[in-house]
């Protein structure tokens with residue numbers, strides 16, 4: 001078990017702990033055992049003491065030099081200190097699952113971390129998370145992926161990303177972590193309340209037909225989209241905080257808007273807006289919100305020229321109604337890469353960018369992805385080990 005714990009530590013090349021009442025950067029990568037860590041701490045303490053006495057000598061000599069030395073001591077000394085709370089050992093055979101943020105409301109993404117001890121990871125079945133409300137109704141499910149797929153030495157760490165549906169009611173909820181028929185863990189939490197905007201949109205005859213007339217091509221495109229969004233890959237392309245996809249900040253529709261479509265034939269229908277609409281004039285550059293792989297780049301009947309990026313297993317960003325497309329399916333892109341230019345292709349009442357995020361198939365609020373990284377490996381490992 002000690003081996004696994006050290007293995008987890010090796011993921012944390014640099015972690016932040018509190019020492020001497022202030023935050024210090026602590027290097028853990030070189031520490032290979034508790035004994036070595038203690039020796040390194042002793043050495044560092046001695047080195048710090050030496051530096052401190054040098055600074056004191058300088059203070060006696062020249063006042064200005066003392067200030068410089070104090071600055072240097074503040075920023076240059078590497079203090080090797082133990083974490084504020086010593087890490088708990090994970091007893092052999094124990095499985096741990098954590099929810100990275102417990103305060104969640106409709107539309108919020110949620111990230112789960114999982115340590116599976118016991119070495120049974122090799123049996124091929126990936127763990128999955130199932131989201132249930134207080135009435136035990138299933139609100140969603142996601143398949144876990146390896147947190148460090150490139151590191152075969154770290155088979156214990158898993159993560160999953162999913163979202164609270166925008167239609168979920170407030171109240172108690174829980175996440176069941178299971179593998180096959182085995183229940184690995186259960187995490188209770190609460191879904192908060194949230195208000196959404198109500199809007200009415202009048203559609204002309206052309207847009208009414210786009211939404212209402214049955215079309216085998218539309219059905220095929222919809223099936224193709226679902227096949228992509230429900231794909232559970234293994235590659236982590238980008239988990240950092242998302243950047244806005246256009247420089248335009250004006251929004252013409254919001255995430256989760258409760259819409260009523262007024263059709264040209266007098267009938268109407270309701271829908272929930274799955275993303276954010278930016279009021280971008282035709283030709284505005286549309287860029288990748290994070291690193292990813294182009295999963296789709298083509299014309300679709302309803303969404304027009306469309307680009308879909310895969311960022312994490314099960315996590316996608318979607319860009320609709322583009323005038324032009326500048327990437328091809330299979331391309332790898334970095335944050336800020338040009339995907340195309342905004343327009344009004346497909347079902348649109350004017351030029352705009354519809355930007356949407358899907359997590360395990362569910363619409364997620366794009367603003368939540370811009371506020372914080374969706375996959376913070378250090379934070380996940382820290383919470384798994386030190387909770």
Ligand SMILES: [Zn+2]
Nearest residue numbers: 253276277354
């Ligand atoms: Zn939209």
